[in-house]
Amino acid sequence: MHTFIHTRYANHPADVKNYDTKALREHFLLETLFVPNEIHGIYTLNDRLIVGGIHPKNAPVQLETIDQLKSEYFLERREIGIINVGQAASIEVDGTQYTLAHKEALYIGKGAKDVIFHPATEGETLFYFNSAPAHKSYPTKKVGLEDAEVVTLGALENSNHRTIYKLLVNSVVETCQLQMGMTLLKPGSVWNTMPAHTHDRRMEAYFYFDVPEGQAVCHYMGQPEETRHLWMKNNQAVISPPWSIHSGAGTSNYTFIWGMAGENLDYGDMDIVAPTELF
């Protein structure tokens, strides 16, 4: 057994209002995702998304089933999206090898039985993943940055100039409910997802990386009229319940991966909140 996935309950916003820093971090933050030759993460009851990290070091790591699923194998009733945040490395899916360069993604559909993560030949192997329940089996597909739907938003004057790479979205790959992508901030820009938004139809998880040594990201969550913050370090993830905004400001630029599951596959279905409407 090399997989450690802890269950996190879904929270009521009226309850979260009373959380202190420690409680907020215990419920929403994922501090450690990468442990050598292990899989670490959480199973959130917000849309049953599993969020985690895989760090093969000197041996391949197999995707094994977990107690929460009561299934024979991990992807028996699930789909998974993986983004390589380390050096080029490969993932074997039922005997077929997919090599992912840094920042490339792999979608694996429901029904794949043997999924093996191989260590990179050089440097660190770090795979970040999101997995959601699936009702249908869609083909496994590798998605590189050149395949993504790309949008550039914001402006340096507003410290939020950034490029959004929509990697695992329905214009690029067929999925049941998973959507994943990556947002890169330009140097000098520090704000992501500002203006902020909520989407009551979907929950979301953010994973911050490429945060330079000695820098940090302040992540904002909560109902727009009741916001809270969480200080985050490089390679950490945070859960955003459907009722919560999710936005961050770093002490430098950085990159993050967003992933969603829920009611629809409509990326644009968001309720925008202007900066002047936040409390």
Ligand SMILES: O=C[C@H](O)[C@@H](O)CC(=O)C(=O)O
């Ligand atoms: O629902 C979509 C997600 O929150 C992100 O794609 C937003 C984001 O990357 C950004 O504005 O910087």
Ligand SMILES: [Zn+2]
């Ligand atoms: Zn969002």
